[in-house]
Structure formats: C-alpha cells, structure tokens
Amino acid sequence: QSALTQPATVSGSPGQSITISCSGTSSDVGGYNYVSWYQQHPGKAPKLMIYDVSNRPSGVSNRFSGSKSGDTASLTISGLQAEDEADYYCSSYTSSTWVFGGGTKLTVL
Amino acid sequence: QVQLQESGPGLVKPSETLSLTCTVSGDSITHYYWSWIRQPPGKGLECIGYIFYSGSTTYNPSLKSRVTMSVDTSKNQFSLKLSSVTAADTAVYFCARGYSGRKSAGADIWGQGTMITVSS
Numbered sequence: 001q002s003a004l005t006q007p008a009t010v011s012g013s014p015g016q017s018i019t020i021s022c023s024g025t026s027s028d029v030g031g032y033n034y035v036s037w038y039q040q041h042p043g044k045a046p047k048l049m050i051y052d053v054s055n056r057p058s059g060v061s062n063r064f065s066g067s068k069s070g071d072t073a074s075l076t077i078s079g080l081q082a083e084d085e086a087d088y089y090c091s092s093y094t095s096s097t098w099v100f101g102g103g104t105k106l107t108v109l
Numbered sequence: 110q111v112q113l114q115e116s117g118p119g120l121v122k123p124s125e126t127l128s129l130t131c132t133v134s135g136d137s138i139t140h141y142y143w144s145w146i147r148q149p150p151g152k153g154l155e156c157i158g159y160i161f162y163s164g165s166t167t168y169n170p171s172l173k174s175r176v177t178m179s180v181d182t183s184k185n186q187f188s189l190k191l192s193s194v195t196a197a198d199t200a201v202y203f204c205a206r207g208y209s210g211r212k213s214a215g216a217d218i219w220g221q222g223t224m225i226t227v228s229s
Contacts, residue, residue, distance in 0.1 A: 036215030045219035089154055093213040097169045098156040
C-alpha cells in the first residue's frame with residue numbers, strides 16, 4: 001500500500017478557487033469510486049469534507065467539491081475564506097484498508 | 110451527538126505492547142465500522158485498520174503482524190493492541206467511525222486523538 005500523491009502546498013487569495021490533486025493507481029483511486037477528502041486544522045482531528053468522490057456530508061459547505069478522472073482525484077474549494085486554511089488529505093478505499101495522501105497545506109494569502 | 114474518546118498510556122517502552130480503548134457515547138456501537146488511524150508528529154495519516162461491531166477485522170498489511178483489534182458491545186468500546194513497538198510507532202492515535210455504516214465512505218466522527226510516545 002503506497003501513499004497517494006498530493007502537492008505539498010497550494011495557496012490562493014480570498015474569493016479565489018483552488019484545486020488539490022490526489023494521484024493514485026488502479027488499485028486505489030482508479031479502482032473504486034470511494035475517494036474521501038479531509039480537512040485538518042492544527043492540533044485538531046480531521047473532518048470529513050467529501051466522500052464517494054463527490055458527495056458532501058451534511059453540514060459541509062457547497063464551496064467544497066470533488067471529482068475524479070482515472071487514477072487522479074481532485075478537491076476544489078471555491079470562494080476561498082480565511083478559515084479554509086488547513087491541511088487537506090485525500091483517502092481511498094482499497095481491498096485492504098484506507099490509503100491516505102501525504103497531505104496538502106492550503107495557505108489563504 | 111456521537112462522541113469518541115481515546116484512552117491509554119501516553120508513554121510505552123520499546124518492544125512492549127501499546128493498548129488503547131475508544132469509548133463511544135451518544136449512539137450504539139452496533140451497525141458501524143470503527144477504525145484506528147495514526148499520525149506521526151508533523152506527518153500524514155495512516156490507517157491502522159478497522160473493525161465491524163460484529164468483530165470482523167481488516168488490518169493494514171504493513172502492520173498486520175503486530176495489530177489486534179477487538180470490540181466490546183456491552184461497554185460500547187473498541188480497542189487496539191499494537192505489539193513490539195518502536196520509536197516509529199510514536200504518533201497521535203485517533204479512533205473514528207465509518208460514515209453511514211460503511212467502511213468505504215471514510216470516517217465522519219473522530220476522537221480528539223491521544224499522543225503515544227515510545228521511549229525508554
């Protein structure tokens with residue numbers, strides 16, 4: 001089980017949109033429509049933002065959206081806000097356990 | 110409101126067994142998958158494995174030889190044992206609930222996490 005690949009950092013200004021990519025293989029991202037995305041603020045537990053590639057749990061802002069093409073999934077955050085500054089992790093279901101990406105630090109300029 | 114709380118010793122000696130318990134409050138432990146996830150200081154997340162309320166388990170292949178998970182429905186708790194620990198097992202350990210009763214949809218409810226340090 002190898003970790004999924006995410007960019008280490010992304011940044012954007014308030015009001016802009018950013019996209020975080022998550023690359024895997026046919027054994028994880030490409031093989032299942034079960035990609036999740038988490039937001040983690042410093043010292044806090046992760047929060048589920050997207051499940052099943054593009055679905056939002058109740059209470060998550062519709063500024064967060066997910067998609068997938070082949071072995072790569074993406075998280076898009078529109079209308080960036082200061083509180084969006086956090087670490088973001090993608091995760092994929094596999095035939096064994098969940099595999100996570102290395103995380104992306106989002107900076108809101 | 111469902112809440113999870115991890116409990117266990119903060120310090121474990123090398124070669125010993127790490128034992129953690131997660132207590133679920135606000136809902137029954139039944140009909141859900143429950144997972145353990147860890148995060149070394151300054152690093153990313155790693156899924157250790159998950160357990161269904163019935164006791165069925167799935168472990169991360171890289172940790173499988175050292176991991177045992179169990180569930181106690183009478184106490185609304187589930188537990189993790191990780192044997193032969195080394196400094197590489199130093200991390201914040203989270204317990205979490207599988208979203209919507211599935212193991213494929215990620216985890217929607219998390220404990221606050223407990224820091225475990227492996228050191229003599």
